[in-house]
Amino acid sequence: xxxxxxxxxxxTLVDSIADLCNSSNFALKKYGFPxxxxxKYNYFVGNGMTNLIERVIPKEALNKETFQKVYxxxxxxxxxxxxxxxxxxxxxxxxxxxLKENGIKLAVLSNKKDEFTKRIAKELFGDVFSYVxxxxxxxxxxxxxxxxxxxxxxxGVSPAECAFLGDSGV
Numbered sequence: 395x396x397x398x399x400x401x402x403x404x405x406t407l408v409d410s411i412a413d414l415c416n417s418s419n420f421a422l423k424k425y426g427f428p429x430x431x432x433x434k435y436n437y438f439v440g441n442g443m444t445n446l447i448e449r450v451i452p453k454e455a456l457n458k459e460t461f462q463k464v465y466x467x468x469x470x471x472x473x474x475x476x477x478x479x480x481x482x483x484x485x486x487x488x489x490x491x492x493l494k495e496n497g498i499k500l501a502v503l504s505n506k507k508d509e510f511t512k513r514i515a516k517e518l519f520g521d522v523f524s525y526v527x528x529x530x531x532x533x534x535x536x537x538x539x540x541x542x543x544x545x546x547x548x549x550g551v552s553p554a555e556c557a558f559l560g561d562s563g564v
Contacts, residue, residue, distance in 0.1 A: 397551045399493060400542060402560035403504035403511055403528075404439065407486055408518060411435050412479035413472065418450050421467035425460070427452060440562050442505035442529050443468070469507075476510055482518055490522045499549045501525035503542060503558075505535045524549070537563070 404410045412432060419429040430438070430450060438449040447465045448456065494500055500523045504511040511528025525545050533541055546556055 395555065396498065396557050397555040398499040398501065398546065398549045398557075400501045400503050400545055400556060400558045402536075402558075402562075403502050403506060403514065405561035406559055407502070408480050408482050408514065410476075410480040410514075411439065413476055414439060414446065416478070417468050417472035417475055418446065420471040421447070421464045422450060424467045425464055427455065427464070440505075442535055443472075443507055472510070476514065477517060480514065480518075487519065487522075490519065494522055499524050499551070501545045501549070502527070503536065503545060504528045 401407050404414075415430070415432050415435040418435070418438070422429050427450075438446055444465070447461060447468055451460060451464055490500060502511060502515050502523050502525070504527070506514075506528045508528035508530050512526050515523055515526045525548060527541060527545070529535060536542070542556075542558065543553075546553060549556075
């Protein structure tokens with residue numbers, strides 16, 4: 395029997411692609427790089443913000459210094475623009491409330507930076523989640539199972555009693 399559900403955030407609970415696109419394009423434009431159309435971000439996202447920025451910078455221009463400048467500009471812009479267009483997918487809030495009312499423990503585990511994961515989850519969903527975690531420097535990114543197993547341990551449930559819902563193989 396399922397006693398807990400762990401959700402990915404972006405692309406699963408929320409549609410965040412436009413805000414990720416806008417902040418990435420802001421950073422690219424700031425440093426004279428070509429910007430990308432919204433639909434291309436469906437192929438750039440996944441595996442966290444570091445990988446997003448590595449993917450949007452032209453390959454021939456990608457180096458440590460360029461990456462850091464573009465990444466910092468992205469974070470600066472995204473910090474105040476992460477909820478301009480980001481919103482829950484239709485029916486998500488109702489589904490989460492139904493699960494919680496039925497005694498299912500709920501968590502979010504994302505490769506997005508921890509601060510943004512927590513802010514978005516709290517601002518869009520309130521206190522529906524018992525555990526919310528994003529990328530932390532000391533913890534490997536998904537699909538490494540360490541974070542998932544830590545959540546299950548805190549919930550007191552086994553992997554067989556948990557469902558993990560996401561929008562990709564990650």
